[in-house]
Amino acid sequence: MAGGRWLFPLVSVSFVAVLLVLSAISGFIASSAFFAGQPDAADVHRGAAHPPAFAYYISGGRGDASRMIRLLLAVYHPRNRYLLHISADAPNSERADLAIRVRLSMPAVRAFENVDVVGKASPMTPMGSSELAARLHAASVLLRLDGSWDWFVTLNAADYPLVTQDDMIHVFSSVPRDFNFVDHTSDLGWKEYQRVQPIIVDAGIYLANRKQFFQASQKRDTPESFKFFTGSPWVILSRSFIEYSVLGWDNLPRTLLLYFTNVILSQEGYFHSVMCNSPDFQNTTINSNLRYMVWDNPPKMEPHFLNMTDFDRMMESGMPFARQFHQDDPVLNKIDDKVLGRRHHQAVPGAWCSGRKRWWTDPCSHWSNANIMRPGPQAEKFAQVMKDLLDKWKSDSRSCKSHENATISS
Ligand SMILES: *[C@@H]1O[C@H](CO)[C@@H](O)[C@H](O)[C@H]1NC(C)=O
Ligand SMILES: *[C@@H]1O[C@H](CO)[C@@H](O)[C@H](O)[C@H]1NC(C)=O
Numbered sequence: 001m002a003g004g005r006w007l008f009p010l011v012s013v014s015f016v017a018v019l020l021v022l023s024a025i026s027g028f029i030a031s032s033a034f035f036a037g038q039p040d041a042a043d044v045h046r047g048a049a050h051p052p053a054f055a056y057y058i059s060g061g062r063g064d065a066s067r068m069i070r071l072l073l074a075v076y077h078p079r080n081r082y083l084l085h086i087s088a089d090a091p092n093s094e095r096a097d098l099a100i101r102v103r104l105s106m107p108a109v110r111a112f113e114n115v116d117v118v119g120k121a122s123p124m125t126p127m128g129s130s131e132l133a134a135r136l137h138a139a140s141v142l143l144r145l146d147g148s149w150d151w152f153v154t155l156n157a158a159d160y161p162l163v164t165q166d167d168m169i170h171v172f173s174s175v176p177r178d179f180n181f182v183d184h185t186s187d188l189g190w191k192e193y194q195r196v197q198p199i200i201v202d203a204g205i206y207l208a209n210r211k212q213f214f215q216a217s218q219k220r221d222t223p224e225s226f227k228f229f230t231g232s233p234w235v236i237l238s239r240s241f242i243e244y245s246v247l248g249w250d251n252l253p254r255t256l257l258l259y260f261t262n263v264i265l266s267q268e269g270y271f272h273s274v275m276c277n278s279p280d281f282q283n284t285t286i287n288s289n290l291r292y293m294v295w296d297n298p299p300k301m302e303p304h305f306l307n308m309t310d311f312d313r314m315m316e317s318g319m320p321f322a323r324q325f326h327q328d329d330p331v332l333n334k335i336d337d338k339v340l341g342r343r344h345h346q347a348v349p350g351a352w353c354s355g356r357k358r359w360w361t362d363p364c365s366h367w368s369n370a371n372i373m374r375p376g377p378q379a380e381k382f383a384q385v386m387k388d389l390l391d392k393w394k395s396d397s398r399s400c401k402s403h404e405n406a407t408i409s410s
């Protein structure tokens with residue numbers, strides 16, 4: 001942002017730097033001098049003529065700091081932008097600690113200054129609308145910090161990537177930049193009575209330290225003035241759609257926001273409904289969230305915890321992300337080892353890392369060009385998945401169809 005002087009409640013990672021210098025942690029100052037002369041953010045080329053870049057929003061709750069750092073290292077690339085948010089149920093010390101650990105995690109984070117931690121946390125009531133508010137806040141912060149990324153990606157501490165960022169950037173290079181990846185349906189089924197019609201109030205929004213919500217004894221009819229869509233809260237949204245939702249002059253995003261304030265699990269319907277009711281965006285919607293998830297039958301609130309027995313199927317799926325994992329589940333080490341080439345406490349060594357590959361050094365402690373990618377074997381599978389999705393979209397432009405027609409043609 002050009003000289004932005006707005007006050008933002010971020011624990012700025014550079015503010016933490018001051019603390020660190022004050023406490024004179026040895027080696028830190030040395031390492032700053034150490035990477036002088038290496039490329040930094042100014043050498044990263046963004047825009048339509050260059051490879052895409054992602055804005056990752058990584059959310060977590062109390063006690064999730066270690067998983068969030070691990071996830072950050074697994075999806076880190078100097079081209080991208082990252083915003084980490086630990087919800088209001090955790091003490092401030094945990095957020096400050098996260099900011100320090102981010103800063104110390106690798107020299108590239110200090111050189112590219114592309115990771116921030118939300119300092120003034122929002123509540124994230126599991127069923128209420130505060131989680132949606134936190135997402136919209138994150139999206140607008142990411143636009144404000146750096147408006148030149150191409151896609152906004154929501155991740156949670158329990159998620160993990162199945163491809164490297166080189167793979168991800170490579171595959172998305174052939175995707176039109178206005179496409180959105182949102183798993184959605186208007187076939188509400190049992191959700192109509194249990195999720196759409198109840199009226200709830202999220203106490204986290206107006207009371208400090210509240211995690212509950214209140215439910216009205218009456219239900220309301222399913223709306224008629226717009227079509228209600230629902231789906232997975234894990235999305236990949238284009239920058240143009242985020243700008244439309246956050247800054248737009250069209251009133252649809254705000255009208256729906258007022259409605260969704262009192263909807264259970266509003267993050268499972270808001271973006272989906274805005275997108276599918278907007279003539280400008282409904283044709284740019286690919287019906288997939290690009291996550292590998294396994295659901296129980298009947299489905300519970302969250303998918304299965306994935307483990308070693310799921311490894312082969314996960315890799316076969318070609319999906320770029322999977323959800324959900326227990327902290328430090330052994331299968332994460334296997335993904336690091338077999339797929340990401342990532343070592344403990346280090347970033348995934350992409351083409352940008354130019355340090356020597358010796359067992360005692362981190363290849364990403366030195367870097368060169370962040371505008372080139374070296375896709376690995378998973379990129380081929382992911383590219384195939386992407387091609388199939390785009391072909392399907394072209395052949396029957398199935399996105400945002402109301403379910404009467406979707407069921408007829410399937
Ligand atoms: C979206 O697709 C529909 C049907 O294919 C078409 O009628 C409409 O004009 C398209 N909208 C935009 C904005 O391209
Ligand atoms: C993996 O999860 C499945 C299903 O939840 C379970 O049956 C299996 O025992 C687990 N395997 C390991 C190695 O934990």
Ligand SMILES: *[C@@H]1O[C@H](CO)[C@@H](O)[C@H](O)[C@H]1NC(C)=O
Binds near residue numbers: 401402404405
């Ligand atoms: C669904 O299909 C019917 C018949 O094919 C058609 O008349 C109707 O316009 C379609 N509805 C939508 C929303 O596409």
